Amino acid sequence: MVNNFLDIHPDVNTALSSGIPVVALESTVISHGLPYPDNIETALQLEKILLDEGVQPATTGIINGRLKAGLSRKELELLASPEQPLHKVSRRDMAGLISQELSGGTTVAATMMIAAMADIPIMATGGIGGVHKHGEQTLDISADLTELGRTPVAVVCGGPKAILDLPKTLEYLETQGVPVIGFGTDTLPAFYSRESDLPVDFRINSAEQAARLIECQLELPNSGGLLICNPLPEEQALPWEEISPKIDDAVFHAKKQGIHGKALTPFLLQHLYQHHGDQLLKANLTLLKHNTQLAAMIARNFNHTH
Ligand code: PSU
Ligand code: MN
Secondary structure, X not given: OXXXXXXXXXXXXXXXXXXXXXXXXXXXXXXXXXXXXXXXXXXXXXXXXXXXXXXEEEEEEEEOOEEEEOOOHHHHHHHHOOOOOOEEEOHHHHHHHHXXXXXXXXXXXXXXHHHHHHOOOEEEOOXXXXXXXXXXXXXXXXXXXXXXXXXXXXXXXXXXXXXXXXXXXXXXXXXXXXXXXXXXXXEOOEOOEOOOOOEOXXXXXXXXXXXXXXXXXXXXXXXXXXXXXXXXXXXXXXXXXXXXXXXHHHHHHHHHOXXXXXXXXXXXXXXXXXXXXXXHHHHHHHHHHHHHHHHHHHHHHOOOOO
């Protein structure tokens, strides 16, 4: 689909027109999710992981009001810069940023939109947004979930972020018609932890199987997206019992300080990384790389002509 607001990077364009697989990457994790300089280092590493597998990266973002499928080094650095007041862009922010020529990092929701516009079927992230704890009172439900229900892009992730209410997030995904697929697992991975007690809808055991499932989903009428959930490797995963009280502490402080809306997820992640050592940050970085690697393998097996 050609869109007036969209710039497709020349390398992405070449890949798309010559049948080279492309994977989209989000950029809120760069602008709001990770501290500097881990953010820029990670952004570059993720692109390299894809390139080493023969897959073209398309990191998305909004630069001076232009939607970008693929960013230059300078644009990546701008989104990573701690001095820039950058927006965190979800679906509802997009028209505002375009019309006012602003810049920001794209969440999973906004990345899915840009990927769909550029005809890129697969994206990777660390973890998706979801229903926050106490969501039944606050109605804080990430627009990632409704986007998954409406936009035909496969999101490779480590499950919903561990700061969320995971059972409610799964319920909401079911309502939205979003298949939740476990890669080599029967239970939903919980971001920093490998497992939860929540079953996934289907288990797959190979990148080939993932690619077939995505092809089928995208061919269904009015199909939305789907989640491919990839657990952290055993050695890097952290036990849930260890993490759960740290998350409760972060949620407590957010409530006490009146943090809500789009600031909540970045606050909770920063609180965890500041107060509980860099073990969690390391797990987040591993997760991003691990998911990007899997997205590359799936993209290589994906058949566009289906
Ligand atoms: N994964 C990470 N760190 C992040 C995010 C994902 O490892 O910061 C971002 C994603 O861009 C996701 C967003 O879409 O957090 C969710 O924010 P919210 O809960 O406000 O919708
Ligand atoms: Mn929210």
